[in-house]
Amino acid sequence: DVKVTQSSRYLVKRTGEKVFLECVQDMDHENMFWYRQDPGLGLRLIYFSYDVKMKEKGDIPEGYSVSREKKERFSLILESASTNQTSMYLCASGDGQGKNIQYFGAGTRLSVL
Amino acid sequence: GENVEQHPSTLSVQEGDSAVIKCTYSDSASNYFPWYKQELGKRPQLIIDIRSNVGEKKDQRIAVTLNKTAKHFSLHITETQPEDSAVYFCAATSNFGNEKLTFGTGTRLTIIP
Numbered sequence: 001d002v003k004v005t006q007s008s009r010y011l012v013k014r015t016g017e018k019v020f021l022e023c024v025q026d027m028d029h030e031n032m033f034w035y036r037q038d039p040g041l042g043l044r045l046i047y048f049s050y051d052v053k054m055k056e057k058g059d060i061p062e063g064y065s066v067s068r069e070k071k072e073r074f075s076l077i078l079e080s081a082s083t084n085q086t087s088m089y090l091c092a093s094g095d096g097q098g099k100n101i102q103y104f105g106a107g108t109r110l111s112v113l
Numbered sequence: 114g115e116n117v118e119q120h121p122s123t124l125s126v127q128e129g130d131s132a133v134i135k136c137t138y139s140d141s142a143s144n145y146f147p148w149y150k151q152e153l154g155k156r157p158q159l160i161i162d163i164r165s166n167v168g169e170k171k172d173q174r175i176a177v178t179l180n181k182t183a184k185h186f187s188l189h190i191t192e193t194q195p196e197d198s199a200v201y202f203c204a205a206t207s208n209f210g211n212e213k214l215t216f217g218t219g220t221r222l223t224i225i226p
Contacts, residue, residue: 033213040122040218042216042217042218042219043157043216043219044216045213045215045216048213059114090157094212100162100212101162102159102212102214104158
């Protein structure tokens with residue numbers, strides 16, 4: 001059973017703080033993704049990575065960066081959190097073998113005050 | 114890039130009736146169309162998918178149809194049950210290697226007992 005684990009379910013931060021959201025998968029998947037989920041806007045891709053130390057921008061990368069130093073771990077970084085980054089953040093992984101199935105974590109609900 | 118539109122945003126049906134959710138896509142190169150279900154407070158999970166070389170796929174009470182000419186695809190749920198209540202997301206991609214999906218904005222389906 002694929003397991004994608006996000007380090008926090010709920011997080012409250014202040015404007016201007018540096019925020020780290022961590023995601024770990026245990027299936028040796030090549031691909032990992034970060035999305036934000038907002039009501040009425042669906043799942044929007046922030047960044048994805050198809051290999052260690054590789055990253056590509058998604059549809060809404062502004063204000064975010066990512067790090068993938070190890071295959072199993074993909075971190076989302078908010079360099080200076082702002083109130084408009086209050087959202088649900090979902091991590092996902094995929095095996096990159098053409099099956100195209102993404103396995104999601106439980107999500108981190110981030111509130112920036 | 115790909116753009117996926119999903120309708121309706123909310124849908125209520127009587128238990129036992131059928132539900133249909135429709136999506137359109139913009140990129141004629143897209144060739145894989147999955148549907149994800151997200152129950153309240155849970156992570157999205159793949160429920161069915163279809164590739165562009167077939168027009169219809171069924172799995173028990175759910176089915177997906179694809180019209181490549183019109184660039185739209187639909188999810189059909191028959192004999193709806195209370196456990197079908199959830200948010201459903203369609204998605205599309207032409208990138209098998211990196212599995213990058215473009216998601217629709219979601220449909221909140223409510224089954225009325």
